[in-house]
Amino acid sequence: MKDWIAATGGRQEAGDRVTFETPAAPRLALETTVMTPLAHLGALDVEGPDAERFLQGQTSAQVSLADGAFAPLTCFCTPKGRVLANAQLMRIAPAHFRLVMHASLVASLAEHLGKFAAFYKAELRVRDDQALLGLIGREAPALAEVRFDAAAPRAWHQAGDETVQLLAHPGPRPRLLVCLPAERVETEWQWLEEHATPVDNAVWRLHDIQAGLAWLDAEQRDTYLPQMINWEALGGISFKKGCYTGQEVVARAHFRGQVKKRLMRAQLDGGLLPEPGSAIEDANDKRLGEVLCAELDAYGEAEVLAVMSTKEPALPLRCAGQKLKLLKLPYAVERLDPEELAAR
Structure with a gap:
């Protein structure tokens, strides 16, 4: 403290x-x-x-x-x-x-x-x-x-x-x-x-x-x-x-x-905050990466930064039991x- x-x-x-x-x-x-x-x-x-x-x-x-x-x-x-x-x-x-x-x-x-x-x-x-x-x-x-x-x-x-x-x-x-x-x-x-x-x-x-x-x-x-x-x-x-x-x-x-993973920004379809390290998976249950950090936005939905594979994923994506939508980086x-x- x-x-x-x-x-x-x-x-x-x-x-x-x-x-x-x-x-x-x-x-x-x-x-x-x-x-x-x-x-x-x-x-x-x-x-x-x-x-x-x-x-x-x-x-x-x-x-x-x-x-x-x-x-x-x-x-x-x-x-x-x-x-x-x-x-x-x-x-x-x-x-x-x-x-x-x-x-x-x-x-x-x-x-x-x-x-x-x-x-x-x-x-x-x-x-x-x-x-x-x-x-x-x-x-x-x-x-x-x-x-x-x-x-x-x-x-x-x-x-x-x-x-x-x-x-x-x-x-x-x-x-x-x-x-x-x-x-x-x-x-x-x-x-x-x-x-x-x-x-x-x-x-x-x-x-x-x-x-x-x-x-x-x-x-x-x-x-x-x-x-x-x-x-x-x-x-x-x-x-x-x-x-x-x-x-x-x-x-x-x-x-x-040689960089096959990148930091990506995403939003979850729900208000449950995933723990850092939570897996992000594609439609075939393949792990694509993990959450680095997450917070609730002004509308009560979780926004995250995650390190993920740069390969085109099989949609839909999910994390912590919620749908995950990729957002643009600024x-x-x-x-x-x-x-x-x-x-x-």
């Missing part, structure tokens, strides 16, 4: 879910500006004179692109190219970087990177003293600018200073992630609550699903190639940088077209170089 959650008035339930007494929260997010504690996300800092050089050899991002404005997606892999954690990379100061990822992976990634950091002038810090808040809605950018004195950035960019950072994420509504010291949550939440409605963090996770953005958790660690979660289509892999752990496998899969499933994103 995270101590700062209590300051929001939310109730942290099993795992990383936070709930409020707000009726029809997903629908509310369509109509007004809402806010939520992002208890399911966490932060890991890398600091020191060698921090950039150290990260460059470990992560899929071109670290120099994280310049305090552009905040690229990235991932850390095993030598076999399987993702240990996917994250967003911020530069807080010239020799200070912050990684935002699923909270359940922060400690394990710190332990993994710690084996190599010992050979550099770089230190790792799990930032349990930082809180992550989410703002969703048309007024979110204006609220952030007024309260935190920083113009809201565009998607995959950051704004702010060394104390408070704003990150803009894509989705069907404007979305801002606010990273700030946990000790400030009560004060900031009280001000924001005058202008935005508190909702469950499931609403933020739903918008991630609708944006085609999957944050892997501890149960999904060391399972997928980055391309299986469409990470290169989101600009999360630089194919122009030098070597990093797993780079050879990731590059080979891309250039030889981006093209093709390589998007982070260098191009940064240049925009």
Whole structure:
């Protein structure tokens, strides 16, 4: 449990879910500006004179692109190219970087990177003293600018200073992630609550699903190639940088077209949320893939992100006893170089 959650008035339930007494929260997010504690996300800092050089050899991002404005997606892999954690990379100061990822992976990634950091002038810090808040809605950018004195950035960019950072994420509504010291949550939440409605963090996770953005958790660690979660289509892999752990496998899969599974977005014909890992089957009872995450939408139906075979399936599809309909992703499933994103 995270101590700062209590300051929001939310109730942290099993795992990383936070709930409020707000009726029809997903629908509310369509109509007004809402806010939520992002208890399911966490932060890991890398600091020191060698921090950039150290990260460059470990992560899929071109670290120099994280310049305090552009905040690229990235991932850390095993030598076999399987993702240990996917994250967003911020530069807080010239020799200070912050990684935002699923909270359940922060400690394990710190332990993994710690084996190599010992050979550099770089230190790792799990930032349990930082809180992550989410703002969703048309007024979110204006609220952030007024309260935190920083113009809201565009998607995959950051704004702010060394104390408070704003990150803009894509989705069907404007979305801002606010990273700030946990000790400030009560004060900031009280001000924001005058202008935005508190909702469950499931609403933020739903918008991630609708944006085609999957944050892997501890149960999904060391399972997928980055391309299986469409990470290169989101600009999360630089194919122009030098070597990093797993780079050879990731590059080979891309250039030889060896990726047979992809992240897909779908909707279930019903309100039963499937558990992560639930099988998706075709009309012949053949398993095509599995659910990564699922949330209820504004109409009470389950929306999911799943890793599935790219082969044409035998319809109809089903999952957890419900019919499954594939939906369009909001981006093209093709390589998007982070260098191009940064240049925009």
